[in-house]
Each structure stands twice: as C-alpha cells, then as structure tokens.
Amino acid sequence: MSLLAVDQLDVTYLTRKRPPVQAVRGVSLTIGPGEFVGLVGESGSGKSTLGNATIRLLSRPGEITGGTVSFNGQDITALGEDRLRPMRWRDISTVFQSSMNSLNPVMPIEAQFRDAIQAHSRASNGQVRKRVAELLTMVDIDPSFMRFYPHELSGGMKQRVALALALALEPKFVLLDEPTTGLDVVVQRAILERLRVIQREQEFAVLLISHDLGSVLEFSDRVLVMYAGEIVEEQAAADMLRHPRHPYSRGLLGSYASPTAKTIAITYIPGRPPDLSKPHQGCLFAPRCVDAIPLCRMKAPELLPLGDGLVACHVAKMRAEAGQLPEQQGRSWRTQAAGAVFTKHTVAKDPTGAEDILRFEGVSKLYTRRRGFKTTLVQAVDDVSFVLSKGHVTALVGQSGSGKSTIAKLVTGIERPDSGEISFGDLRVDRLGRRGLRDFRKHIQMVFQDPYSALNPAHTVLSTLMRPLINHKGMSRGQAQSRALELLETVGLTPPERFGQRHPHQLSGGQRQRIVIARALAPEPAIIIADEPISSLDVSIRAEILELLDGLVREQGIAMLYITHDLLSARLLADDIIVLNEGKVVEAGRAEDVIANPQHAYTQLLLRSIPNPFVEETAAD
Amino acid sequence: MSMLQQGETPTVSDALPLDEEGAVEQQTRANRRFRVPGWLGILWENRKSRVGLVMLAIFLIVAVFAPLFSPHDPRSNDFAPNLDPGSGHLLGTTTKGEDIFSQLVYGARTSLIVGVVGGLLATAIALVIGLTAGYLGGTVNEVLTFFINLALVVPILPLIALLSAYAPGQGLWVVILIIGLTGWASGARLKKAQILTLRSRDYITAAVFAGEGLWQVIFREIMPNMISLVVVGFMGSAMGAIGAEAGLAFLGFGNPETISWGTMSYWANNQGALVTGQWAWLLAPGLALSFLIMALTLVNFGVDALGNPQLREE
Numbered sequence: 001m002s003l004l005a006v007d008q009l010d011v012t013y014l015t016r017k018r019p020p021v022q023a024v025r026g027v028s029l030t031i032g033p034g035e036f037v038g039l040v041g042e043s044g045s046g047k048s049t050l051g052n053a054t055i056r057l058l059s060r061p062g063e064i065t066g067g068t069v070s071f072n073g074q075d076i077t078a079l080g081e082d083r084l085r086p087m088r089w090r091d092i093s094t095v096f097q098s099s100m101n102s103l104n105p106v107m108p109i110e111a112q113f114r115d116a117i118q119a120h121s122r123a124s125n126g127q128v129r130k131r132v133a134e135l136l137t138m139v140d141i142d143p144s145f146m147r148f149y150p151h152e153l154s155g156g157m158k159q160r161v162a163l164a165l166a167l168a169l170e171p172k173f174v175l176l177d178e179p180t181t182g183l184d185v186v187v188q189r190a191i192l193e194r195l196r197v198i199q200r201e202q203e204f205a206v207l208l209i210s211h212d213l214g215s216v217l218e219f220s221d222r223v224l225v226m227y228a229g230e231i232v233e234e235q236a237a238a239d240m241l242r243h244p245r246h247p248y249s250r251g252l253l254g255s256y257a258s259p260t261a262k263t264i265a266i267t268y269i270p271g272r273p274p275d276l277s278k279p280h281q282g283c284l285f286a287p288r289c290v291d292a293i294p295l296c297r298m299k300a301p302e303l304l305p306l307g308d309g310l311v312a313c314h315v316a317k318m319r320a321e322a323g324q325l326p327e328q329q330g331r332s333w334r335t336q337a338a339g340a341v342f343t344k345h346t347v348a349k350d351p352t353g354a355e356d357i358l359r360f361e362g363v364s365k366l367y368t369r370r371r372g373f374k375t376t377l378v379q380a381v382d383d384v385s386f387v388l389s390k391g392h393v394t395a396l397v398g399q400s401g402s403g404k405s406t407i408a409k410l411v412t413g414i415e416r417p418d419s420g421e422i423s424f425g426d427l428r429v430d431r432l433g434r435r436g437l438r439d440f441r442k443h444i445q446m447v448f449q450d451p452y453s454a455l456n457p458a459h460t461v462l463s464t465l466m467r468p469l470i471n472h473k474g475m476s477r478g479q480a481q482s483r484a485l486e487l488l489e490t491v492g493l494t495p496p497e498r499f500g501q502r503h504p505h506q507l508s509g510g511q512r513q514r515i516v517i518a519r520a521l522a523p524e525p526a527i528i529i530a531d532e533p534i535s536s537l538d539v540s541i542r543a544e545i546l547e548l549l550d551g552l553v554r555e556q557g558i559a560m561l562y563i564t565h566d567l568l569s570a571r572l573l574a575d576d577i578i579v580l581n582e583g584k585v586v587e588a589g590r591a592e593d594v595i596a597n598p599q600h601a602y603t604q605l606l607l608r609s610i611p612n613p614f615v616e617e618t619a620a621d
Numbered sequence: 622m623s624m625l626q627q628g629e630t631p632t633v634s635d636a637l638p639l640d641e642e643g644a645v646e647q648q649t650r651a652n653r654r655f656r657v658p659g660w661l662g663i664l665w666e667n668r669k670s671r672v673g674l675v676m677l678a679i680f681l682i683v684a685v686f687a688p689l690f691s692p693h694d695p696r697s698n699d700f701a702p703n704l705d706p707g708s709g710h711l712l713g714t715t716t717k718g719e720d721i722f723s724q725l726v727y728g729a730r731t732s733l734i735v736g737v738v739g740g741l742l743a744t745a746i747a748l749v750i751g752l753t754a755g756y757l758g759g760t761v762n763e764v765l766t767f768f769i770n771l772a773l774v775v776p777i778l779p780l781i782a783l784l785s786a787y788a789p790g791q792g793l794w795v796v797i798l799i800i801g802l803t804g805w806a807s808g809a810r811l812k813k814a815q816i817l818t819l820r821s822r823d824y825i826t827a828a829v830f831a832g833e834g835l836w837q838v839i840f841r842e843i844m845p846n847m848i849s850l851v852v853v854g855f856m857g858s859a860m861g862a863i864g865a866e867a868g869l870a871f872l873g874f875g876n877p878e879t880i881s882w883g884t885m886s887y888w889a890n891n892q893g894a895l896v897t898g899q900w901a902w903l904l905a906p907g908l909a910l911s912f913l914i915m916a917l918t919l920v921n922f923g924v925d926a927l928g929n930p931q932l933r934e935e
C-alpha cells in the first residue's frame with residue numbers, strides 16, 4: 001500500500017486583485033514507504049504548491065479545490081489542524097530552502113532539539129542529549145556544536161541541523177523543498193549524499209523538490225516532471241536519464257552536459273510558462289514545443305502509461321505506437337534535442353594574439369573582522385595575478401568565501417589592495433581617487449547575480465538604459481533613447497519599443513538579465529565583470545544567457561571576468577580558468593586543460609560536485 | 622497597480638500576463654492616463670482607510686471652501702451672546718457673541734493648515750536626516766543617530782510649550798514651525814532603516830557604475846522606492862502636528878486670536894461654558910478634532926499594506 005496518495009488534486013490561489021490561479025491541476029501521484037521520489041520543473045511550475053498541499057501546509061490564499069490527499073490510508077484532505085498537529089514532525093516533516101534561517105537565533109542548537117523531542121515524547125534531558133549527539137553525527141556535524149547558537153554556524157551547517165531536526169522523530173515521510181539551493185556546490189553535494197545514505201538506513205519516504213534535474217536524477221528512484229501545474233512525465237530515474245519521452249523533460253535534460261567532453265552542446269527552452277489564470281486549450285507546452293503538431297493545439301494530451309512510465313504527449317504516444325522506441329533513437333535526442341542549442345567546440349585559440357586590457361599583479365587583500373571583542377584577520381585575496389585580454393573570457397572559479405567577489409571589488413576599484421598592482425593600460429586602478437574612479441567606470445561594467453535586485457523597480461527599461469548613455473557618453477536624451485533601443489535589439493529583446501516601456505516586474509528573470517547585460521554594454525566598456533550571472537536563473541534559460549554573453553564578448557572584443565562556482569558554465573564560456581581557494585590561485589590555465597586534467601585536489605573536488613546525470617555515460621565513452 | 626505584482630511567491634508571480642503582450646501594454650497605458658499614485662490605490666483597497674480617506678476629503682472640502690460653509694464671519698461679534706443652539710445659530714453663540722458654527726468651520730482650515738505644513742516640514746527634515754544617515758553611513762550615521770535618539774526621548778509637548786512661550790511673535794506660523802522642528806525623529810529613524818536595506822540592492826551599485834553622482838543615486842534611485850514610507854511618515858507627522866496645535870491652544874500657549882478648535886475649547890473653558898450650560902460650544906471643537914484624528918487613524922489602517930516590504934517597492 002502506498003504511504004502517500006494524491007488523487008486528482010487541484011490547488012487554486014484565490015486573490016482579490018487578480019483572477020484565480022490554478023497552480024496545480026488534476027495531479028495524481030503515489031509514494032510508497034521508503035521511496036525516494038524527485039519532483040522537477042521550472043520555477044512557477046507548481047512544485048512547492050503541490051508539495052505543500054500533499055502535507056496540508058498550504059498557506060492562504062492557496063486552497064485545495066478538488067481531489068484528495070491520503071496519508072497512510074487516512075484521508076487528510078479536510079482534516080482539521082488539531083488532528084494534523086500530532087502527525088507533523090512525528091510522521092511527516094519538511095526541510096525548506098529557508099529552513100536554515102528559521103532556526104531560533106536565541107537558542108542553542110541542543111535546546112531546539114529538546115523542545116521538538118520532548119513535545120512528542122517523554123525523554124529525559126540526558127536521553128535527549130544522547131539523541132542530539134546521534135542526530136548531529138548523522139548529518140556529519142560534530143556533537144560539540146550542540147552548544148552553539150545558529151549564527152555561529154555556516155549556512156551549510158545550519159541546513160544540516162535543519163535536516164537533523166526534521167529527522168529527529170524518525171518520520172515516515174519527509175518533504176524536501178529545494179533543501180540545498182543557494183548553498184555551495186560542494187556543500188550541496190555533501191548534504192544530498194549524506195541524506196541518501198540516511199534515507200536508505202532509516203527507510204523513510206522522500207519527496208525531493210528541485211529545479212535542478214541533474215541532482216534529482218542522481219539521487220531519486222523515480223522522477224516526476226511538472227509543467228504548468230500538471231505532471232507531464234513520470235519515470236524511474238534511470239529510464240528518464242536514458243530516454244526522456246516528453247519534449248519538456250528532454251529540454252530540461254539538455255541543459256546538462258559533461259564539462260570534460262570535447263564538444264559541449266547544451267540546450268535551452270525558449271519562451272516561458274503559460275499564465276495559469278487564463279483558460280487554455282490543447283497542450284500547455286505547445287507554444288514552446290519543437291515537436292508540436294496541429295493536434296497539440298486542439299486537444300490536451302492525457303497522462304498515459306508509456307513504456308514503464310507515464311507521459312502526457314501526443315507525439316511521444318504516436319511514436320511509441322509506431323514502434324519507434326526512444327531506445328532506438330539512441331542518444332540522438334540529445335543533439336536533435338528540444339529547443340535551441342548553444343554549442344561550444346574546443347577550438348585552439350591563440351592566447352598570445354589578444355591584446356591585454358587589465359593586469360592584476362601580485363595582489364593581496366587582508367580584511368579585519370571584528371566579532372565581539374575578538375578580531376580575526378581574513379586573507380581574502382593572497383598574491384593573485386592574472387591578465388584580462390580583449391575578446392577573451394577569464395573565469396574565476398571557487399567556493400563561496402574563496403575571495404571571488406573581493407577580486408571583483410578590487411578590479412572595479414571599489415576596494416583597494418594592500419599590496420600588488422592593478423593596471424588598466426597606463427592607469428593604476430589601485431591608486432584612483434574619487435573622480436578617477438568615476439571616469440574609470442566608463443571602461444568597466446558589471447553584470448549582477450540577481451536580476452531581481454539589479455534593476456530599479458521604479459524605472460522603465462528605457463530610462464534605466466538611458467542613464468549610462470547620458471552620463472558616460474554625453475548623449476542628449478533623444479540620442480540616448482535611440483541608442484537604448486538599439487541595445488535592446490542587441491540583447492535580443494524585440495521589438496525594442498515594446499520592451500522599453502516596461503517596468504522590471506513585467507519581465508521574466510531571463511529578460512531582466514538581458515536588460516542588465518544591455519546596461520553593462522551601454523558605455524561600450526573594455527571590461528565586463530559578470531558575477532554569477534546565471535546562477536539565479538532557471539536551468540532552462542541559463543544556456544540562453546551564456547550564448548548571449550559569449551556572442552557579445554567575441555563580437556565586441558570585450559574582456560570579461562566571469563565569476564562562478566560552476567565549472568560547467570566556466571568551461572562553456574571561458575577561454576581561461578583560474579581556480580581560487582581561500583584567496584589563493586590553486587590552478588590556472590586554458591579552460592579545456594584545467595577541466596580535462598585537473599591537477600589540484602580542490603579542482604578535482606569542484607569537478608566532482610557538478611550535478612551531472614551523465615557521469616556514467618561519459619565514463620563509458 | 623504595478624507594485625502588487627512584485628516579489629510574491631514565485632509560483633504565483635510567474636503567472637503574470639507576461640506573454641500577453643497586449644495586456645501589459647494596456648496596463649501601462651492606463652497607468653499613464655490616470656496617474657493614480659500607487660500608495661493611494663493601496664490605501665483605497667482597505668475598507669477602513671477608504672472610510673478615513675472619505676472623511677479626510679470632507680474635512681478638506683470644508684476647509685478649502687470655508688467661506689461657503691460658514692453662515693457668518695467667525696470673528697464678528699455682532700450677535701447676542703450666549704445663544705443656545707438652534708435659534709438662528711446652528712451651534713449658538715459665544716459669550717462674546719460670535720457664531721460658534723462659523724468658528725468650527727474655519728477651525729478646520731487652521732487644523733488642516735497646521736497638519737499639512739507642520740507635517741511637510743517634519744517629513745522634509747526626517748527625509749534629509751534619514752537619507753543622509755542611511756546612505757552615507759559611518760561617522761555621519763553615528764552622529765545623526767545620536768541626534769535622532771536624543772530627539773526621540775525628549776518629551777515633545779512640554780518642549781513645544783516651552784519653545785512657544787519664548788518664541789518671538791505669537792502667530793500660528795511660529796507654532797507650526799516649532800511643531801515641525803520637533804516632530805521629525807521617529808520618521809527619520811524609519812527612513813534610515815529603509816535606506817539601509819535599499820542601499821545594499823544591486824541596482825544602487827549599478828547606478829554608480831552607470832555614472833550617477835551621489836544626489837542622483839539618492840533622488841533617482843532611492844527616493845522613488847520610498848514614496849510609501851514618506852506618505853506614511855507624513856500622515857503621522859500631520860496627526861501629531863494637529864494634536865499638538867490643539868493641545869497648545871487649549872492650554873493657552875497658542876495665539877488666542879487665532880480661530881482654531883484648540884482656541885475655541887480654550888475660550889469655552891475659560892468663559893465657563895460648563896457653568897452656563899453651553900454644551901455645543903464645549904463639545905463641538907473637541908468632537909471635530911476627534912473626527913479628524915479618527916480619519917487619519919483609519920487611513921493608517923491601510924498603511925499596513927504599504928509597510929509590507931514586498932508592496933513597499935513600487
């Protein structure tokens with residue numbers, strides 16, 4: 001019998017201001033005891049809504065408007081909160097992305113466990129302490145940390161504590177909603193690996209929600225793919241990896257590739273999910289689907305058994321009926337894949353031919369950090385040297401805290417180094433005064449990590465783009481306006497007149513990031529610093545932004561410093577890679593050499609941490 | 622109302638009519654045509670503050686068109702003294718023979734002038750100090766924060782009374798000035814707190830890279846995102862100013878020649894309205910003041926929505 005059974009579930013957000021949004025529509029799923037199930041989809045596809053609905057954690061204005069949820073044979077769809085409360089934590093528990101921030105800041109770790117454990121059992125303090133030690137050890141944290149307060153732990157440690165807390169009462173079912181998103185790649189991997197081991201030992205069931213299909217495929221037994229509030233495909237993880245049948249699943253999988261391959265092609269899915277407050281006809285994916293046929297726009301496909309899984313797609317069904325098994329297509333789906341493709345070949349470029357733009361020589365920066373009465377010195381950057389050259393991308397790769405952002409601040413002149421030289425032609429960036437800095441910014445621009453915070457919500461796109469043109473290029477308003485429209489076209493936002501009038505909230509994440517890029521291009525800079533420009537974007541559109549950056553750098557001869565913790569994207573975009581660890585350069589060289597032949601243990605660790613569902617496959621190649 | 626669509630849970634916000642180009646265009650065009658300020662729209666959403674806004678509008682109309690609403694000149698003392706309500710005078714007459722209702726109508730004018738001007742003054746000071754402290758940070762912030770905290774702990778009403786007793790001249794404007802100069806502290810603290818959060822946004826760094834100077838960053842990038850907070854601060858200061866003026870006048874610290882609800886109560890009290898049984902004279906100015914304060918309080922109920930950080934940024 002299944003532990004959790006969801007049948008024909010509908011969830012609607014009823015807001016006064018806007019028409020109701022049907023975030024989950026007619027979803028059915030079951031999870032057996034001890035099963036590890038993954039749920040993937042783009043942001044906005046309804047993953048969290050579905051997850052929260054299955055454990056009755058929906059908050060207003062979300063409401064279950066149809067269907068049932070049963071747990072352990074009991075219908076909990078309409079159960080009152082007083083009857084649900086005893087089940088929470090004991091039978092069902094959760095970890096969210098923000099769980100690490102919801103630990104009580106004024107209580108030591110041990111006390112938080114004690115409250116939870118003693119609320120549900122009659123354990124003595126001594127027993128509790130023993131259990132806490134056990135739980136912390138389980139998530140790879142030394143038991144001595146139980147006396148610490150949350151703020152004394154790093155983000156990754158806090159998230160582990162949140163996980164241990166969720167598992168404290170040995171629940172039968174755990175909902176994990178983006179449990180590692182926002183953490184460092186290395187930490188992400190460590191947590192998920194540990195979780196999988198514990199889950200096998202204790203045999204609780206898991207629903208792992210993530211937008212990162214790569215890691216979900218690696219850790220789950222079975223994967224559900226969600227699009228626009230519906231499940232469009234369900235398969236065992238191994239089958240999904242080898243032959244995804246739904247075009248959307250193929251599109252999501254297309255954004256992964258092995259960084260070590262000679263030629264890397266990653267795909268993206270142009271377009272965006274539909275507005276769920278409007279009535280629809282036919283397949284909701286049709287406007288973005290490369291396989292779509294006329295039938296798709298008329299009739300919605302049903303989720304039907306296909307092979308060993310379930311798929312909702314007319315074309316996949318027809319292919320299967322015609323005896324065209326995906327197995328026979330072999331791996332070709334990856335190259336003929338869904339959507340647009342960004343391909344990067346290993347071409348031997350001549351690194352000596354390019355003109356040097358910026359030299360960073362033997363730079364060090366020491367920060368003094370004061371905490372209470374203790375002062376600690378942090379060597380944020382330690383004797384780092386590199387050169388940025390025209391038309392080249394240099395990637396700075398490293399974990400969080402490795403000093404990447406500090407280097408960005410030094411290059412742009414926001415911070416001054418303690419020693420070393422930073423020179424832009426004849427200009428010494430490390431010696432610039434206030435006025436000099438302002439002039440220097442004509443030549444150096446930034447692309448930010450979070451496009452939601454990088455655009456002022458109060459201004460239209462056009463007025464945002466006109467400012468640098470007026471300030472740096474001395475253009476009149478009229479000139480600036482026509483140039484701004486050209487820039488919009490350069491970054492692929494057409495028709496530019498239409499986009500120019502919009503405010504940031506009327507744009508998607510990918511479109512916003514294009515505006516941010518257009519703004520950086522406005523003063524025709526010699527250097528662009530891109531600090532994690534794709535890490536806050538959905539996987540389905542990352543390749544699109546990488547392709548845009550790649551094209552611009554080559555065409556306009558810009559020197560780019562690409563800051564990231566993601567080696568795959570570094571490999572895709574960069575000519576050179578510099579690996580940074582604790583402020584020191586541990587490895588540097590041509591991108592393909594560094595990836596193909598990592599020398600330093602730290603680079604190897606980073607490489608292993610990339611979620612890559614195709615590892616086995618590439619190993620077999 | 623653009624601001625409502627920002628930063629909600631991703632599941633909902635992605636369902637915006639983004640593909641429906643037409644819808645967005647229409648919306649943008651509509652916004653341009655009507656120009657209803659966003660904060661007013663949000664206040665109107667709330668039932669309580671809608672009632673408050675209507676009440677406020679009535680007071681405003683009465684104050685602006687006072688000559689039309691008052692049957693007599695409020696200063697004329699040609700009438701028989703101590704008349705009861707009715708008798709040709711809606712609320713009766715004072716011991717000096719002035720028409721009480723006319724005074725009440727003109728009193729609205731005084732109160733609103735005090736509220737608007739005093740509120741504006743306090744808001745402007747709060748804005749300058751809050752912006753400077755929050756944006757520049759460092760030593761400037763520490764010094765200004767010291768003054769803000771100092772101003773916060775000083776009891777305001779006695780200070781105002783003291784100042785107005787020694788102030789040169791006795792006019793209403795002196796009172797307004799004093800009220801404005803003393804009532805900025807809490808507003809300044811709120812604004813500083815918000816700027817500290819706004820300052821760390823990437824779009825501020827981006828503006829610096831776009832070549833904007835200090836004042837451009839403050840007025841172009843930060844200010845537009847603080848309109849709601851400024852409106853809220855203004856309401857609070859206006860309310861404080863109106864109350865303070867009335868209180869001062871009632872205690873006899875104001876200029877007794879001004880016609881305001883405070884001076885009316887002062888005279889009513891002074892001339893023994895209680896003894897002569899002229900309830901209307903005694904109660905009317907107090908009631909009018911309570912209604913005005915109530916209107917502002919009701920409006921402030923809707924301010925919760927403005928105070929929500931997700932809605933605050935337009």
Ligand SMILES: Nc1ncnc2c1ncn2[C@@H]1O[C@H](COP(=O)(O)OP(=O)(O)OP(=O)(O)O)[C@@H](O)[C@H]1O
Pocket residue numbers: 367368369378379380398399400401402403404405406407
């Ligand atoms: N202003 C500062 N004061 C004190 N310490 C700082 C400051 N800025 C950075 N550091 C410290 O310097 C080290 C490097 O920080 P930096 O932010 O450059 O790392 P990063 O690789 O960019 O991290 P992330 O990927 O999280 O952005 C860290 O130990 C950090 O705590």
Ligand code: SF4
Pocket residue numbers: 246247248283284285286287289290291292293296301312313314315316
């Ligand atoms: S049903 Fe048609 S449009 Fe929908 S996914 Fe399948 S092929 Fe594409």
Ligand SMILES: [Mg+2]
Pocket residue numbers: 401404405406
């Ligand atoms: Mg950083």
